[in-house]
Amino acid sequence: MKIAVLSGKGGTGKTTLSVNLFAQLNDVVLLDSDVEEPNSHIFLDMKEIGEIDVVKKYPIVDDVKCNLCGACGEICQFNAIIPAKSRVMVFADLCHDCGGCKMVCKQNAIIYAEKSMGTITHYKSGENKDFYSGILRIGEVSGVKIIEELRALSYNNVTQIVDSPPGTSCATVASIEEVDYAIIVTEPTPFGLSDMKMVVEMLRNMGIPFGVVINKAGLVFDEIHQYLSNEKIEILEEIPFKKQYARFYAQGKMISNEDEDYRMKIKNIITKVLGE
């Protein structure tokens, strides 16, 4: 079963929940798909066993064949290829590797070159825990390619947890495609609620079943319960706001290994979602 952990708003506790679920499960794979700023690895003491280079293609234009018709510039939605006065300019780091420019080039003047756009690091502990962390190179515009490669790592008969990026952008959509279930981590703040609403809309559009974990529960803002009850959305668990949890987090410790109440809540989420 593949489970995405996402939130809308950043900083609600996606990574904290992801790594704690990972810590309390066996036969499990964790994918850190927040490739713009991956941080699951900070909480995991695992052996690094390899690195995969992720490449993207970008166009190179043959100035001899090119007749400056402008079709490539018309189709590119990202201003990555721009026909100028006497040659076509390519801005490789803006390219999303969609293949459109080559497709529309009647002169056959476009070939693709490859460049490294990021890496995926594989970590392992014991026989039954694998962790993959993707990271996007600085200057690259989109992490979708790396997320797709993370998604393509196939594991049968294990639980896969996807630590997703915040927001509802292309990268988030890429990270939750093909998941069986999504856990929304929210917090009782106006931003937590507002951004969660966008995630709910996205998940409903994509037909992905989901439940909500309210993290930092007990803060003053309470419209979150009203919203969830109106929308008939299941609350999987409420994890109270505690300074001790923040302390463990700041020390890079696994909260579920340090605190019995917290561990019980994580186990309860696992039971509800996985039936284990």
Add this chain to the structure above:
Amino acid sequence: MKIAICSNEETQNSKVSDRFARSEYFAIYNDENETYEIIENKAKFASGGASGQAVRILSDYQVDVVLCTKVGPKALEALQGFEIRAFDFNQSKDVKSALSSYLQNSLNEITSSHNMRYK
């Protein structure tokens, strides 16, 4: 010859814009009939790659020279590709004074890009 000036408002009396590709408007001065045409800079809405798009817009309006302040590396490459020269309007506060400084040959041409994003 046409000279574009990066401007904040849709008037030739506007203050200059210190942004190039995401400037609100371009005031385009035509020295043949000494008139301005003010166009909205549609490139300011681009999520990425605004500089290439902005330069393409200027080229579509047959602009020869643009008066702006700092430009980034992609903007500089695009300006060269479209054969548009850029001059630093320096201390000029508004469109008209930037233009008159240019016409008096007192502005420096921009030949290197401003890059503070990352190393």
